[in-house]
Amino acid sequence: MGRQLLIDNINQTGIHTLEGYRTYGGYQALEKALRMKPEDIVAEVQKSGLRGRGGAGFPTGMKWSFIAKPPGVPRHLVCNADESEPGTFKDRYLMQRKPHLLIEGMIISSFALGANLSYIYIRGEMMAQFHILQNAIDEAYAAGLLGKNILNSGFDLDLHVHCGAGAYICGEETALIESLEGKRGNPRIKPPFPAVSGVWDRPTVVNNVETIAAVVPVINISGEEYAKIGIGKSTGTKLISACGHINKPGVYEIELGVPVEEFIYSENYCGGIKDGRKLKAVVAGGSSVPILPAELILKTAKGEPRLMSYESLGDGGFATGTMLGSGGFIVMDESTSVVKNLFNFTRFYHHESCGQCSPCREGTGWMEKILRKILDGRGTIADIDLLWDIQGKIEGKTICPLGEAAAWPVAAAIRHFRPEFEEYVKNPQNIKDVKHYYRLNNLQEA
Amino acid sequence: MAKVTIDGHTIEVPTGTTILEAARMIGGPIVPPAMCYYSKLKTTGGYCRTCIVKVSKGSEKDPRPMPKPVASCRTTVMDGMEVQNITSPDLLEARAGVVEFLLLNHPLDCPICDQAGECHLQDLGYENGKSKTRYEFDRREFEPIEIGDKIKLHMKRCIHCFRCVKLAEQLTPERFQGMLNRGDHSEISTYIKHAIDNEFSGNMIDVCPVGALTDKTFRFKSRVWFVNPEDAHRNCSKCAGKARIWLKGEEVLRVTARKDKYGEAIDWICNECRFDKKKTSDWVIEKPTHIDRHSVISMNHYESLKDLKQDVDKQQKQLVNKKVNLGQGALNPNNSI
Numbered sequence: 001m002g003r004q005l006l007i008d009n010i011n012q013t014g015i016h017t018l019e020g021y022r023t024y025g026g027y028q029a030l031e032k033a034l035r036m037k038p039e040d041i042v043a044e045v046q047k048s049g050l051r052g053r054g055g056a057g058f059p060t061g062m063k064w065s066f067i068a069k070p071p072g073v074p075r076h077l078v079c080n081a082d083e084s085e086p087g088t089f090k091d092r093y094l095m096q097r098k099p100h101l102l103i104e105g106m107i108i109s110s111f112a113l114g115a116n117l118s119y120i121y122i123r124g125e126m127m128a129q130f131h132i133l134q135n136a137i138d139e140a141y142a143a144g145l146l147g148k149n150i151l152n153s154g155f156d157l158d159l160h161v162h163c164g165a166g167a168y169i170c171g172e173e174t175a176l177i178e179s180l181e182g183k184r185g186n187p188r189i190k191p192p193f194p195a196v197s198g199v200w201d202r203p204t205v206v207n208n209v210e211t212i213a214a215v216v217p218v219i220n221i222s223g224e225e226y227a228k229i230g231i232g233k234s235t236g237t238k239l240i241s242a243c244g245h246i247n248k249p250g251v252y253e254i255e256l257g258v259p260v261e262e263f264i265y266s267e268n269y270c271g272g273i274k275d276g277r278k279l280k281a282v283v284a285g286g287s288s289v290p291i292l293p294a295e296l297i298l299k300t301a302k303g304e305p306r307l308m309s310y311e312s313l314g315d316g317g318f319a320t321g322t323m324l325g326s327g328g329f330i331v332m333d334e335s336t337s338v339v340k341n342l343f344n345f346t347r348f349y350h351h352e353s354c355g356q357c358s359p360c361r362e363g364t365g366w367m368e369k370i371l372r373k374i375l376d377g378r379g380t381i382a383d384i385d386l387l388w389d390i391q392g393k394i395e396g397k398t399i400c401p402l403g404e405a406a407a408w409p410v411a412a413a414i415r416h417f418r419p420e421f422e423e424y425v426k427n428p429q430n431i432k433d434v435k436h437y438y439r440l441n442n443l444q445e446a
Numbered sequence: 447m448a449k450v451t452i453d454g455h456t457i458e459v460p461t462g463t464t465i466l467e468a469a470r471m472i473g474g475p476i477v478p479p480a481m482c483y484y485s486k487l488k489t490t491g492g493y494c495r496t497c498i499v500k501v502s503k504g505s506e507k508d509p510r511p512m513p514k515p516v517a518s519c520r521t522t523v524m525d526g527m528e529v530q531n532i533t534s535p536d537l538l539e540a541r542a543g544v545v546e547f548l549l550l551n552h553p554l555d556c557p558i559c560d561q562a563g564e565c566h567l568q569d570l571g572y573e574n575g576k577s578k579t580r581y582e583f584d585r586r587e588f589e590p591i592e593i594g595d596k597i598k599l600h601m602k603r604c605i606h607c608f609r610c611v612k613l614a615e616q617l618t619p620e621r622f623q624g625m626l627n628r629g630d631h632s633e634i635s636t637y638i639k640h641a642i643d644n645e646f647s648g649n650m651i652d653v654c655p656v657g658a659l660t661d662k663t664f665r666f667k668s669r670v671w672f673v674n675p676e677d678a679h680r681n682c683s684k685c686a687g688k689a690r691i692w693l694k695g696e697e698v699l700r701v702t703a704r705k706d707k708y709g710e711a712i713d714w715i716c717n718e719c720r721f722d723k724k725k726t727s728d729w730v731i732e733k734p735t736h737i738d739r740h741s742v743i744s745m746n747h748y749e750s751l752k753d754l755k756q757d758v759d760k761q762q763k764q765l766v767n768k769k770v771n772l773g774q775g776a777l778n779p780n781n782s783i
Contacts, residue, residue: 189492355632393543396514
C-alpha cells in the first residue's frame with residue numbers, strides 16, 4: 001500500500017465529528033494556511049502539480065490562477081459534489097466518513113481565492129451525506145472555523161451546502177451553477193467561462209470534492225513533498241472506486257503510477273477477479289471513458305505495462321488508450337456482455353441528456369433505440385455501422401461534454417468488441433436475455 | 447477592430463463581433479445557416495448547432511486551430527482568425543449530421559403544415575439533408591396545444607431553438623412558457639396550459655423557424671406561395687405599424703412582421719396589427735415585398751426566376767464541361783479509368 005493522504009484514519013470512530021477529526025490532526029493545515037499569503041497557497045498548489053480529480057485532470061493551480069479579479073466584485077468557490085458518473089463513488093465515501101476534510105479544504109481554498117461565500121453543491125440522491133455535511137458545517141461554525149474572523153485571521157467565510165435535485169447534467173460546472181442559482185440545470189454556452197462569470201455572474205472556481213480535499217495534505221506536507229508522490233505529471237494520490245467482478249470492491253487510495261495489473265490482482269487493492277474467472281474488459285475512469293479489453297488495459301500498445309496515471313492510461317489516444325477520468329474503475333470478467341453493458345450506459349446518457357442542443361438530444365435516444373434493437377436480436381450489420389456514424393456526429397458538436405461522454409463508450413465498444421456486436425446480429429437465437437422474450441412479445445415484465 | 451478570414455474572404459469587423467455576424471457582413475453562400483440564433487434577441491444561439499464552423503487558425507497571437515467545430519453564432523472573432531465553412535468537407539459532413547438530428551423526430555408533415563414554403567428547416571433540409579432517413583423508429587408525438595385564442599403550438603414540429611422563450615423573456619412583460627422534461631422528450635410548454643396573453647405574443651410566430659407556432663387566423667387558409675406579400679403600414683399606437691400583409695386578391699389573409707433576408711423580423715408588431723387588421727382598407731400598401739431568400743416562396747418573382755435561370759444555365763454548362771472532361775479522360779489511353 002502507498003501513502004494515504006485523504007482516507008488515512010477514515011475508519012477511526014468519531015472522525016466524522018470535529019473533535020474526532022482534530023484528534024487525528026485535523027484543521028492543522030488550516031491554521032498553517034491562514035498564516036500564509038493567499039497567493040503563496042496558490043503557488044503551493046501549483047508546485048504540488050495537483051490535477052482536477054473530477055475527470056478532466058486540469059491542473060488545479062492553473063485553474064485557480066485564471067480566476068478574474070475585478071476590484072469590488074466578490075468571488076466564489078463552488079465544490080462539485082454532484083458525483084453521478086456510473087461507477088464513481090469516491091466523493092460520497094469521503095464526505096460520509098470525513099466531512100471535515102472537505103470543509104477544511106473549502107476554507108483553505110476559499111482563502112487562497114479570496115472568496116467569502118462558498119458553496120458545496122451536493123447531488124440530490126445523497127441526502128444522508130447532505131445531513132452529515134450540514135452537521136459538520138454547524139460544528140465548524142460553533143467552533144469559529146466558519147463565519148466571521150476565522151481563527152482571528154480576519155478572514156470571513158460563509159459555507160453553504162446546497163442540495164441538487166438529482167440530475168447527472170448538474171455535474172457539468174455551468175449546469176451546476178445554473179442549478180445553484182435556482183434555475184433549470186442546463187449547461188451554459190461558453191464563453192464566458194465560470195472563471196470570468198459564474199455564480200451570480202461573478203468569477204467562480206468549480207472544483208471536485210477530492211481536489212478540494214487534496215489541498216489539505218498539499219498544505220500539510222508542502223507542495224514539493226506532494227509532487228514527489230506519483231509519477232511524472234500525475235502527482236499525488238487518487239481515490240479509485242473499484243467495482244464490478246472483483247473480489248474486493250471499494251474505494252482505494254493509490255499513489256498515481258501503480259501498475260493496473262497490480263491494482264486489479266494485488267491483495268492490497270481489488271484482490272483479483274471473482275470466482276477465478278478471466279478479465280475481459282475494464283472501464284477505467286467512470287462510464288464515459290472508453291472501455292479497454294484486457295490485453296490493452298494491462299499493457300499499452302507498445303507493450304509497456306500500463307500504470308494508473310493520467311498519461312499512461314491515455315497512452316495511444318483513443319485508438320488503444322483510455323482516460324483516468326474520475327476514477328470509477330469498472331472491471332468486467334469474461335461472462336459480461338459488452339453490448340448489454342453499452343446499452344445500459346447509453347440508456348443512462350439518453351435519460352440524462354438535458355435536451356438543449358440537437359446532436360445530444362436526438363442522438364443519444366437514437367443510439368439507445370438501435371442498441372435495444374440489436375439486443376432484441378433484430379439488428380443488422382448496417383446498424384453497427386450506423387451507431388459508429390452517429391457517435392461520430394455527436395462527438396465534439398455539443399454545448400457541453402455530455403455529448404462526448406455519450407459518444408465515447410459507443411465508439412470504444414465497437415472499436416474493440418465489434419465481433420461481439422456481430423454475434424448478436426448473426427446469431428440472435430444465442431442471446432440469453434431474460435427480458436428479451438418480454439420485449440419481443442410486447443409483454444409487461446412481471 | 448479584428449481581421450477575420452472566412453472561406454478566403456477577409457473582412458475587418460469590430461471586436462466582439464461573432465463569426466456568424468462577420469460572415470453575414472461578407473454575405474453570399476459562405477454565411478452559415480442559423481436555426482436558433484436571432485440577432486434581434488439577446489442570448490439566442492448555440493443550441494441548434496447548424497451554424498458550426500471550423501476555426502483553422504485561432505488568431506494572430508495564438509494560431510493553433512480550435513480542436514472542435516464551434517458555434518459561429520456564439521464565438522467572437524479574434525484578430526487574424528481563419529474560419530472554414532463551405533470549404534471544409536468535414537464540416538459540411540458534420541453539419542449534415544446536425545441536420546439529420548434536427549429532422550430525426552420531425553414529422554415531415556410539410557404537405558399539411560402552414561409553414562411550408564417559408565420554413566427554415568425545409569430549406570436547410572433541402573440544402574444539407576438526404577432524401578432518405580436512416581431513422582426507423584417511431585417519431586416523437588405530442589398533441590397540439592392551444593396557447594391563447596390566436597396561437598397554436600405543434601410541439602412535434604419544434605426543434606427546440608428557444609427563440610420563443612427568449613422573445614417572451616425580452617419583449618413581453620411576463621414569460622409563461624419554458625421547457626418541460628429532459629432530453630429527447632423535452633417540450634416547450636406553458637405552465638399547466640396557461641394561455642399566453644399579451645400585446646406582443648404574436649411575434650413568437652414570426653421567430654419560430656418551423657411550423658411549431660402557427661397563427662390561428664391564417665391556419666389552412668392558403669399555401670404561402672399562393673399569396674402575395676406586400677410591405678404596408680398603418681398608424682398604430684402600440685407598435686411601429688410597419689408590417690407585411692399577405693394578400694390573396696383583395697383579401698388580407700395574414701399579417702406578419704417584415705423580415706430581412708435571414709428571416710429575422712425587422713420591427714416587432716403588436717397583436718392588434720397582426721390578428722385584427724384584416725382589411726385592405728386598414729393598411730397603406732407601399733410596395734410588393736422583395737424576397738431574396740432561396741426558397742419556394744420566392745418562385746413567384748420574376749427576379750428570382752431570372753436568377754434561377756442563370757443558375758440552371760451555369761449548372762448545365764458545368765455539366766457539359768464535366769462530360770467533355772470525362773469524355774477526354776476516357777479516350778486517353780494513358781488514363782487508367
